Every structure is written in C-alpha cells, then in structure tokens.
Amino acid sequence: MNSARLGFTSSSATEFFDLTERIRDQIARSGLRNGRVHLQSLHTTVGLAVNENEPLLLRDFETMLERLAPVGAGYEHDDFERRFDVPLDEPVNGHAHCRQILLSAFLTLLVEEGELVLGRWQSVFAVELDGPRQRQIAVQLDGDFARSQEALVEAELARQLLVDPEPVSAPMRRLVEAGGKRLRPRLVQLTAALGPRNDPLRAAELAAAVELLHNATLIHDDYVDESTHRRGRPTVAAAEGPERAIAVGDYYFAKATRLVAEMGNPAVTAAIAEALEAICASQIDDVALRGAYPGDRESYLRVIRGKTASLFSAACASGALIADASPEVVGALRRFGELLGTAFQMADDMVDFSPSSGKPLGLDIRQRVLSLPLIYAAEDRDVGPEVRRLLAGTLGDSEVGRVTELVNATDALTRVRREAQALVEAAVRELEAVELDGLRPTLVGLARSAVDRES
Amino acid sequence: MSVQLLDRELDRLHDLWTDGLSETYRVYLDSVRHFEPGVQEKLALAAALIEVGTRLQGLGSRAAPPTTLLMGDLCLARGSRLLADHAPLAVQVAFARAIETVSSAAASHQAAPPTRVLLQQSLGAAR
Numbered sequence: 001m002n003s004a005r006l007g008f009t010s011s012s013a014t015e016f017f018d019l020t021e022r023i024r025d026q027i028a029r030s031g032l033r034n035g036r037v038h039l040q041s042l043h044t045t046v047g048l049a050v051n052e053n054e055p056l057l058l059r060d061f062e063t064m065l066e067r068l069a070p071v072g073a074g075y076e077h078d079d080f081e082r083r084f085d086v087p088l089d090e091p092v093n094g095h096a097h098c099r100q101i102l103l104s105a106f107l108t109l110l111v112e113e114g115e116l117v118l119g120r121w122q123s124v125f126a127v128e129l130d131g132p133r134q135r136q137i138a139v140q141l142d143g144d145f146a147r148s149q150e151a152l153v154e155a156e157l158a159r160q161l162l163v164d165p166e167p168v169s170a171p172m173r174r175l176v177e178a179g180g181k182r183l184r185p186r187l188v189q190l191t192a193a194l195g196p197r198n199d200p201l202r203a204a205e206l207a208a209a210v211e212l213l214h215n216a217t218l219i220h221d222d223y224v225d226e227s228t229h230r231r232g233r234p235t236v237a238a239a240e241g242p243e244r245a246i247a248v249g250d251y252y253f254a255k256a257t258r259l260v261a262e263m264g265n266p267a268v269t270a271a272i273a274e275a276l277e278a279i280c281a282s283q284i285d286d287v288a289l290r291g292a293y294p295g296d297r298e299s300y301l302r303v304i305r306g307k308t309a310s311l312f313s314a315a316c317a318s319g320a321l322i323a324d325a326s327p328e329v330v331g332a333l334r335r336f337g338e339l340l341g342t343a344f345q346m347a348d349d350m351v352d353f354s355p356s357s358g359k360p361l362g363l364d365i366r367q368r369v370l371s372l373p374l375i376y377a378a379e380d381r382d383v384g385p386e387v388r389r390l391l392a393g394t395l396g397d398s399e400v401g402r403v404t405e406l407v408n409a410t411d412a413l414t415r416v417r418r419e420a421q422a423l424v425e426a427a428v429r430e431l432e433a434v435e436l437d438g439l440r441p442t443l444v445g446l447a448r449s450a451v452d453r454e455s
Numbered sequence: 456m457s458v459q460l461l462d463r464e465l466d467r468l469h470d471l472w473t474d475g476l477s478e479t480y481r482v483y484l485d486s487v488r489h490f491e492p493g494v495q496e497k498l499a500l501a502a503a504l505i506e507v508g509t510r511l512q513g514l515g516s517r518a519a520p521p522t523t524l525l526m527g528d529l530c531l532a533r534g535s536r537l538l539a540d541h542a543p544l545a546v547q548v549a550f551a552r553a554i555e556t557v558s559s560a561a562a563s564h565q566a567a568p569p570t571r572v573l574l575q576q577s578l579g580a581a582r
Contacts, residue, residue, distance in 0.1 A: 164559075165559045165562070165563060167559065167562035167563040168558065168559050168562045220524060220525075220528060223518070223521065223524065224521040224524060224525060241518070242518035243513070243516075243517070243518045243561070244562055245518075246512050246513065246514055246518055246519075246524065246561075247514060247515070247558045247559070247561040247562035248558070248562060250509065250512070250514055250531070250554060250557075250558035250561075251554070251555055251558040251559055251562065253531065253532075253535075253554070254550075254551045254552075254553075254554035254555045254558065255551065255555055257535050257539075257547075257551050258547070258548055258551030258552065258555070261539070261544060261547040261548055261551065262544075262548060264544065266539070269539045269547070270536075270539050270540060272539075273532075273535050273536040273538075273539035273540070274536060276532045276535060276536070277529070277532040277533055277535075277536045279532070280525065280528045280529040280531075280532040280533075281467065281529055281532075283525050283528065284467070284522075284525045284526065284529060287521065287522060287525060
C-alpha cells in the first residue's frame, strides 16, 4: 500500500483539473505493476470524473452543471437563519454541493504492467465546484509492487558487485545478501521523491552507494569489536581474516564515495563525506569510552550521533538534494534523519535484551558496546552497584546473563523505549512545516516502525 | 603554508602530524602546484592523510590493531572529505580509483603500484 495527496489550487468557481499525468507519476514513483489506484475527494464541493479533456466539452459540462443546479436557485442550505452553528465565513454554495452529488467523491482506476488503464480519450479530472480554493485529493495505490523501489536498490547492488574483483566482491556479496533492514537506502529513495528532479533509477544508484558505504563501515567494525557473526553469518574478519576485512572495507569505502561523486552533485558528495568522517571519529570515541564502561548518557548520545545518526541524516538530505528539493525541505529532512537515527540506535540497543529478537542475548554486553539500557541500569539505585561491578570484571556467560536479568529488573528498557519514541515524534514534527508531496504518511510510518521492533 | 590554516583539518590527528604526516604532506605539495592557492594545501593534506591512513591500517600487510585501524579509517575519511570540499570531480574519482586499486590488490595478495605514485597521478587528473 502506498499513500499520497494530490494538491491543487483553483482560480475560478468551476474548474476542471486533469490529474492523469500526476497519477501516472504516482504509479511510476511507487513501482506499482499491477493493481489499483484509489482516489477520494476530501471536499464536499469537489467531484471526480473520467472523461475527455477537450476544452469545448468541458464548457458543455459546466453549462450542464449550471443548468441542473443553477447558482442562487433558492437552496435551503443557503438559508443561514434556519441552520445551526453556521461559521462566519460560510459560503453561499448550495448549488456546488448539489453539483458534487451529480459527480462522484471517489474513483478506482486499474493499473496493468505499470500503466494506468485508460481508454484513448479518457482523462481523470478533479472538478472544482466552489472555487477558488486550495484542494486535496487522497490517493492510495495497492496491488503488486513486484518491481518496487526496494527491488531497484537490490538490482543496483547486484550490478555494482558484479563488476568488482572477486576477492573483494565475494565477501561483500555475502554480507549484502544476508539481508539487513536497508533503512538508509529506503530513506534516500523516499526523500529523492520530494524534489522536481525525481528519478527513481538515479535515486537507486545513490541508495546503493549509501548501503555499500554502510556495509564497508560494518566490516571494519566487526574486526574492531571481534564479532564472529553478523546477520547470522560469519563476519568477513572471522571468515577470511582481518587483512581481508580491512581491504574489503577500504575498497567499498572508496567505491561508494566514487559512485556518489560521479553523480555530479557536490552537495550530495559533501553530505556523505561529512557523515563518513563523523562515523569514523565516533568509532574512536566509542572504543575509548569502553575503558569507563558503560559510560554516561551524554557520551553515549555524542557517540551515536556520529556512529548512526550522521548517515541517517546524510541519507535523508542527499536523497532530497539529488532531486533538487528546496533548502527548507533538505534542512527538515536532515534534522528528521538525525533524530530518527538516534532513536533507531536506542531501539537497537534494546534488542540486546529481547529474547524474541532472534539475536544472541547480551552480545553488546560481551563486546562492551555502548548501550543506553545498560547506562540507565548502572545508574539504578538498587541494582546499579551490582551492574557496575559485573561490567568491570570478566564477562562470561553467567555474568552476561546476570546483567541482562538486572537490566530487565529495572525500568531502563521502558525509559529507553519512551526516549526513542519521543525522538521519533520530534522527527515527525520536523516534517510538519514542509510540503512532502503526499509522502508524509510513508515517512512517518517508516520512522515509527524503526523503533517499534523486536529485531 | 602554516599549520594554523590546516588546524581544523588536523583535529584528533595532531600526534600523527608530528609523527610523520607533516613530512608526507610536504612531499605532496610538489604535486599540487597546478591548483589554486588555498586549495593546494588541502589537497596535499588529503593525499597525505590517505597515504598515512592506509599505512596505519596495515592495508596490504599485517592488519593493524583495532585502535590503530580506526585512526587509519579517520585519516581516510578526513582525506575523502577534504577532496569532496576542494577537489575537482576528476581528482575525487581518481583518488577513489587509486584506493580501489591498492585495496583490491591487497585482498588478492597481489602487488600494487606504490600508493604514493597512484595518489600523485590522481592529483594530476585535473590537468
């Protein structure tokens, strides 16, 4: 399911707006192959119709509507003395309501093989009956999104890996094919739909480069953290040795930055380069802070802003930049990404304590990775001293199990969950002031699902 | 070029500067004369950071310990950001390709041209 809003501004009392091309754009943007587009007027004086876009015929329709429901024909709706709670700005528009009931408030159109199914002379109209005003039509697309935006990214990732030398591409392919949430590329694609130069293929190229860069940083992280598995498979360092891991990470770090540079948008190149620098700097802080494990909230926030939020923020900004979105939209999305990335990392920390996540419990504890639930548990008046004592010593299975128990016995996880949810709501508020061309529900849904998860 | 003008770019890297990075930087100054004044120093530093960064990581030899690897990563990222901010597109692409060459050779246990030679050639990509 994909939702959007089509807005328009009328300039006269009765006006026909041809929405056909905008609906086709929505279909292309969503990747819908076979299914339906549902349109619904959000107004009682705007109708929907399918007919021929021929100017004289449109005048005929207008004449017909005037004949069937003339202006000022003594409509009871216009007798304000007989109505209750009439607003001061209530228009005299009984005729417009009556005309609307002759049309329809909703339409369903078919989509086959990615094309809107219309006869040769058919166009889709929103009909203004009481203008001039600002109007909105709600749109939903459902059906088979087989060649979805996600599929475009997967195809682009596969294409890029295909041309690389086997010693570097094979380990990266294993990592990429093992899955991952693909949130960063999804953010690139969504935000790339918010500018006048929306090009799904170009967005997919940028999205794939961002995902390769993210994976390159993970390969080095896994060596630093001595992780043996990621996404259920052996890490590159564990399977092929640290030398290979360093080389593969460097190769894709370079390749991703080249792919971004070759897109020829200096602002995008700068946004991604700044994020990469922030990631690397925060990794140094992360490791340094492990000496005072579990650390404090302020240090934790500083680290995750660099380690996680910076690339979320850059993904959102660069998608919008590549599509030439306005500076206001780019700024709002950059802030949205930073808040969402911070919330995402907090939610990720909680997974370490969730038996239903499918991941080994207590992995972050064993690796002494900064974790907000641990910081809060260590501050707890009752269990804090024991948590700190355990974390200061050797962390075997029994110690990790006990720390997990203690964290679950406090309100640490509840606090972190609330904090992450509050950050998501703050992120959503960043979007309120900008025009998002109907993508607000999708972005908001993605943001909320990023923190309401078990794995 | 005074170090003060590069000070922001040396954040967290001052120890490296006194430990060999400054000499490497001076070597690259000869390869950037065809760029505008003001950009020359940034690009020479970018090249030096990338050369020193890959050396710190142990790319193509024995893997560095984790903390040293992270310092090498920061050098690469800082160099990459300097290129993004100051280098023509052709130079950015040439640098990336140079790193791709040395890292894929390292992954294949094959010899690659010296990093310095590749980076000096990359700086000439804008001519």
